[in-house]
Amino acid sequence: MIDRSYKELLKVRRFPHTWCPGCGIGAVLKNVAMVLKEEGWNYQDTVAVSGIGCSGRMGGYMNLDAVHTPHGRALTAAEAIKTVRPDLNVIVLSGDGDLASIGGNHLLHTSRRNPDITVFCNDNEIYGLTGGQAGPTTPKGTKTITSPRGEPYSPLRLDRILTQQAPYFYARTTVYHLNHFRTCIREALHWKGFSFVDIISDCIELNGRRLGFKTAYQMFKWFDERFHIVEGVRDHLAEDELGIARVEVEEVPKALERVEAKPEIPVEGLRPFTLKELEHFDGAEGRPIYVGYKGKVYDLSSSPLFQGEKRMRCHIAGRDLTKDINIAPHGEDLIFNFPVVGRME
């Protein structure tokens, strides 16, 4: 049975809500509520702050004390509330236009002061409530009602702004990659300090249709094409990556981290694989995903990178990756977290 207890955190009596069918904000609200419920945060200890716009209405649907600020001022309000009441958890639910354009100055300075608040930004790359004008995150060339020949300017890169100096927490996810989305919400809630979750979301009615999408689902598929999830702790994210970039104040040098690697498993007792045998475990038809690395064979089947449709893209399965690690976007420590099932002949 599906657990609907997260609805305790929503003012369901105020539904139907104000958003269009197919809008991504509903998914943002629901998943934030679900994770808050899982984490046991409720009206006893949590306050929601939101700005103006479609996404600014989220606070009003949360079953919490909520503050609905003037346009762009959500972060300042949240910071002041957290300062006065450190005992409260403060979350900000707002949109990209609110946080990055009219509230851009506050974004720079609130993130610099690093209060312990969590920001969920419904990033739909458009001003939806006012009818579909170009926003600060609208990609260059996008046609909107205020950029009929295509947006002439490059969009603001929130990831770069928010990851310029430690400590920081910036996560990018989408309303389509649900498991990843929830992981990002959870990690952000746990982060001590200013955490920002950039949720790529859709506005089908006032942006998507103009771009040629017929349904919200088509937009979701487009997100899936544009972005891919990257694993592990990162310093920065590339433009097409979904993941978490975070750095705490005390940076442990990478060289030291490797010293603390897991204890060596003796190679002798393991099942031997030849390269030919290894190729069989390619993830197809329910087979597990094995890869070779530095003489050992690891089982990557449990990696969220290769679930569902993503399994089809698993081009690394059944191969020895010892040489490939140099061109991979991550270090070798990622592989060590997976179970060892054998050794290379």
Next chain:
Amino acid sequence: MRRLISGNEAIFQGAIKAGATYFAGYPISPTSEILQQAAAYAEEEPNFRFLQAEDEIAAAIATISASLAGAKAFTATSGPGFTLMQEALGWGHVVEAPCVFVNSMRVGPSTGMPTQPAQSDLLQIKGGSAGDYYPIAFYPNSVEESFRLTVTAFDAAEESLSPIILLSDAFLSHFYEIADLEAIEVEGVPRSKEPLGRGQRLFTGTAHDKLGNVKTNDPVIYREWLTELKDRHLRVAENYPLFEYLPCRNSSVLLIAFGITSRIISSLREQFSIFRPIRIYPILEKELKEVSQSYQHIIVVEGSDGQYASWAEWAVSRKVLRVPCLGGGFKLQWIRSQIEERLKGA
């Protein structure tokens, strides 16, 4: 202890006396000293929180949010900063956040003449934010009164559940007088509003009904809400009918002045009657009417081009003469000659 104290310090001490625990501000002459004192005080008093914000917009929003979170909060600025704070001022009235905005006036518009005193932000009290709202504003004219009125402003804020404006001017902010603030017996009222947390309320700047449900297309609910707001504010304002009246037996002329101008023209009290409104807004309509009845001429001496004079004219329903002291020029001799000129022409 009797000592030399500046107007700015008196305001800060008054806020502490009233129980303020939060200050947010942005440096601007002539109220930077309040910001500095708040920063220093926050170092020694851990319950007092301080924010030097990135701009006055953030300072004002932080003040109101801190108030919603349960602190007695205040901010201090001057004309150009007050212009940026107008957004928050309107919001503060709708979300019913008791707090105090100090505006020490200097010559405007825009950057104007930093830092020459003026009294030209009166229309900004009432008319700067969108829509109808009913702010309450006080304006002291001495260091000691700055202290007392700051406490009064915090009390009125708790009563009216709204931001109260405490006016000052560059002169009054920067000038030192001997006062014994510790000996002044005033007591701030406790917080009247349930702080944030442990509720399911919505504090929104959007029109809403009594339960906090957003209602953006219901004129009946809006009218009810605005009437309630107006009644509450006017009722609270009536509790503070503050003014000073210095009648002069032989005079047929009533001078109206406030803040620093009232100090300057106080040496004319042997020749003219003087009325000093302390509650600047809402206008002391009844009191002005009563007092002005027995005078042939009314002259408003103020540091703006007739901002208060037009209000006074409306209140007493007759012609009011004006002596605008512009560009920071408040010389007594000049004021006296202007008064005589106006009377000749009248």
